[in-house]
Amino acid sequence: MTKASLTIDPAFAIADVDPRLFGSFVEHLGRCVYTGIYEPGHPAADENGFRRDVLDLVRELGVTVVRYPGGNFVSGYRWEDGVGPDRPTRLDSAWRSIEPNTFGLGEFIKWTRAAGVEPMMAVNLGTRGVQEAIDLLEYANHPSGTHWSDLRRKHGDAEPYDIRLWCLxxxxxxxxxxxxxxxxxxxxxxAETARAMRMIDRRLELVACGSSGATMxxxxxxxxxxxxHAYDVVDYVSLHAYYEPIDGDVATFLASGDRMEAFIADTVATCDHMRAVTRSTKRINLSFDEWNVWYMRKFQAQESTLEWRHAPPLLEDHYDVTDAVVVGSLLIALLRHADRVRVACQAQLVNVIAPIFAEPGGPAWRQTIFHPFAQASRxxxxxxxxxxxxxxxYECAAGEVGLLHATAVQAEDGxxxxxxxxxxxTDALELAANVRALGDGVRVLEHTVLTDEDLGARNSAAEPDRVRPRPVTGTGIDTGTLHASLPPVSWNVIRLGR
Known part of the structure; x- marks a missing residue:
């Protein structure tokens, strides 16, 4: 029998969770937009062409903020192509795709309002610069009386979009x-772009590009x-990280949460060092605005054969039980660093390495990784x-790693x-948690587990609920100690209250 223990005490807190920690990402990549969130003519499409079935799942997922329009796509994007009645078709060299620009900024804002999420906008600092960024900001946020704001009004949006969160x-x-x-x-x-944008709108929160991965x-x-250059004019530094099992090394894959925590800690150390160097009085926080399990090597093997197409099926990973457990561990890592990670976006939302899968003209369903995110957000x-x-x-390529990865969150109601x-x-983990600090009368409200005897089990259109969290019996509290059995390779949610 393998045993582990921990203590839960409200006197020892890390930070309040910023709701933006439960963000997602919509990029003009593959079928994320077209036949993902947007498919006019679909039986479930509304008057704007938005798939209602997907919107329902987005709301259930608990997404709070959505980053748009990229990603690699944004570094060649002309935002003007996606507004107004005349929209040119362009080559998107980032993903070797044909972009018709049918869906653009106005459609995205309408979609975020329908979904009940906050927009997070990225500006193109690859092939464009300061002027294009402030033009976009004027179009999006200025009320009226200028060229770009009046053009937005002419396009049918009288009220500003009021986008507060921007990626540089x-x-x-x-x-x-x-x-x-x-x-x-x-x-x-x-820094130049940030200063110019703040001259137009002082309320902005700006994210500077950090490293695309810890191995860069x-x-x-x-x-x-x-x-x-930019310490005093930005609010966040971004982090991006994707994880996959390399050469069948599941042990190291399961340790992805520890690798994410190390990445966060190292980035925080660098930010705080630069706070001292710049003699600044403010603290830079982190925006982990791309993270997920992504079978990147599989895509890289196919990348050279891509043909120019509109909305090709790219990066459509189908996730299994192990992937879902790793995603749960990554969510634990983000929560454990909630004092500095204030924004996070799982990449991406629909079809493209996503918790939601939607067939063109057909159904949408929850992938296995949907469930840990939805439970963490809730x-x-x-x-x-x-x-x-x-x-x-245990020992793996990531070093010495604990079998148990855990965190706890106390809600306002206690x-x-x-x-x-x-x-x-191989083994269940027998957990003993000291919960005496929660007081008398605390009890187990619920224990759910996501696992399966077949760790390769996946959800599909035919079996959309093959893998999902299921209730566990036998978990209880005895003389101030919570006792729970955690199955091998499992994601567990245990709720305690009165």
Whole structure:
């Protein structure tokens, strides 16, 4: 029997969770937009062409903010192509696709309002610059009486879009990016753009591009150089990370949450170092605005064969049980660093490495990774408590890793939710949690688990609920100790209250 323990005590808190931690990402990539969120003529389409079945799932997922329109796509994007009646068809070299611009900024804002989410806009700092960014901002946020704001009104939107959260480009450290720049080049451009945008709208929150991954050769020095230029005019530094099992190494794949935590800690250290260097009085927080499980190697093997097409089926990973458990662990990692990670966007929302899958003209359903996100968004609101598990460890390519990965969140009504992953591939984990600090009368309200005897099990149109969280019996509290059995390779949600 494998045993682990932890203590839950509201006296030891990390931070209040920013609701923006439960964000997502819509890019003009593959079928995320076209036949994803937008499909005129679909039986479930509304008067704007938005798929109601997808909107229902987005609301159930609990998404709070959505980043748009990229991603790699934005570094070659002319935003003017996607507004007004005359929309040119363009080549999108980022994803070797044909872009008709049928869906653009106005449609996105209408969709966010229908979905009940906050828009997060990215500006093109790859092939464009300061002027195009402030033109876009004027179009989006200025009330009226100027060229761009009156053009928005002419296009049918009398009220400003009031977009507060903006990304200053995307992955500008990556050689694959259109307009790729050195850290000095990008840092200066980001600072110039930020100052110009703030002159138009002082309420903005701005995200500077950090590293596209912890393995980038410039990681650390990139952030330091960019912040040397832009520290006082930006609010966040971005992080991007994708995880997949390499050569069948499931043990290291299951440790992805620890790798994410290390990435966050190193980025925080660099930001705080630059705070000292710049003598600034403010603190830079993090926007983890791309994260997920992505079978990137599979895509890279096919990338050279792509043909120019409209909305080709790209990056359509179909997720299994193990993928869902890893996504749960990544959500735990984000919550454990809620003091500095204030924005996070799972990439992406529909079809493209996504929790929601939608067939053209057909049904939409929840992928396995849908469920950990939905539960974290529903029960992960409140204050994150400092949880330090005592757990057996194992060795893998990521180093020494605990079998138990866990965190806890206390809601305003006092209810506490424990999120826990068992990484063991063979043994159940017997958890004993000291909950005496929660007071007398606390009880287990619910324990659900996502796992399966077949770790390769997936959901599909034929079996949309093959993998989902299921209730667990036998979990209880005895003399101030919570006792729970966590199955091998499982995502567990245990709710405690009165």
């Amino acid at each position: 480009g995307n992955e500008m450290d990556g050689p694959w990016q259109l307009g790729h720049k050195t850290a000095d080049e990008y840092g200066r451009l980001a 050769p410039t990681f650390g020095t990139w952030e330091a150089t960019v912040l040397k 029960y992960g609101r409140g204050r994150v408590l400092r949880v330090e598990p005592q757990t057996p460890v 209810t506490v939710t424990l999120f826990a992953v068992n990484r063991s591939q």
